[in-house]
Amino acid sequence: MKPAAFAYVRADTLDEVLETLAAEGGDARILAGGQSLMAMLNMRLAKPKVLVDIMRLKELVHIDDKAGVVTIGAGVRQAALLEWPELVQKLPLLALALPWTGHVQTRSRGTICGSLAHADPSAEVPLCMIALGGEVHLRSARKRRRVPAKDFFAGMMATTRADDELIEAVSFPKAQAGRCAFREVARRHGDFAIVACAATATAEGVRLSVGGIADVPAARDWPRLEGSALDDALNAFAYELDARDDVHATARYRRDLVRLIGRDLVREVLQ
Incomplete structure (x- = not known):
């Protein structure tokens, strides 16, 4: 076409x-x-x-590391961020997730901010945004504003960006001492995720974020949970996501993946 x-x-x-x-x-x-x-x-x-x-605008091609925050300009390609020498240390979750984003060929063209603008609920970058509590930097001829990740995604492939606004950059808080983990299930590596999960250790316990099921990535913060308490929390989270059957997987299979992968990742980051 x-x-x-x-x-x-x-x-x-x-x-x-x-x-x-x-x-x-x-x-x-x-x-x-x-x-x-x-x-x-x-x-x-x-x-x-x-x-x-916008890809000839040099001022949009930057990765800044200042005051505990990494800011990534709208012109930064996914491959360029993967090649950033400090990625594993400063943003380890993105280092784990980006290799699952499409293929080498698409990452060489696709941008970090473009993935956020597209807002596909199966995409890895929006999931990392929710998991890490990042911010989207919006700019128009009228003003500049920052929108927290939890307020940016409005639905499937929909955001709260106004029609006259450009996503100028995105910022992520730098990793602290806690661990993180990522896992995804797709028909083939690089395909859209059937379910993707990210876990990050927090001061209070753990945050588990899930993409590929609901219209937007979702996250839950829990204290340190073990045994049946963890199983109950994962089961409740899996049902709250309101999974649906489609050509890729059944709702039951997606819920099972949340429970199984979620349990493994939570245990991994809380070791």
């Missing part, structure tokens, strides 16, 4: 991007890596009148 006709703007400045978004609103879409957007254009699931290409 071919996309519907659209105008193409190759932005040379950030001001040009913001002015175009202000003028076109919901009729404009940002093109960064394009690994999700181009497929949606070809299937005509998205029909923007204007496509704004």
Whole structure:
């Protein structure tokens, strides 16, 4: 298939991007890596009148490590973050999850912020955002604002970003002493997750985050749980996600994965 006709703007400045978004609103879409957007254009699931290409803006290609927070610009590709020498030390959960994000070819084009904008509930980066309690940095011609991860995802492939706003960057708190773990089940490595789970140790106990089931990634914070108490908490969480049957898996199978993987990951990070 071919996309519907659209105008193409190759932005040379950030001001040009913001002015175009202000003028076109919901009729404009940002093109960064394009690994999700181009497929949606070809299937005509998205029909923007204007496509704004931001990938030549050098000021958006940065990884900053300051004051306990790592900030990743909108132009940073997934492969570039994976190659960042400090990733394992500063953001170990992303180091575990990113190799599951698509394939080498797609990671070389896809961006971290683009994955957040697409907001696929099966995607690894949104799951890590929820697990780590990150923030999305939004900018328009009117103002700048930051939105916590828990308030950013509004539903399946929907966010609270306004039509005239650009995701300028995303920030993650740097890892502390606690452990983290990630595991995903898919038909093939690189396919969309049937279920993906991330566990992070916290000062109070553990946070378990799950993607691939509900319309948005979900997380639960628990004290140190063991035995039947952990099993009961996992079972309740699995049912709260409201899993549904589809062509990839049954709801029962997804609930079983949450219970089985969740138990393994919680035990791993609390060792």
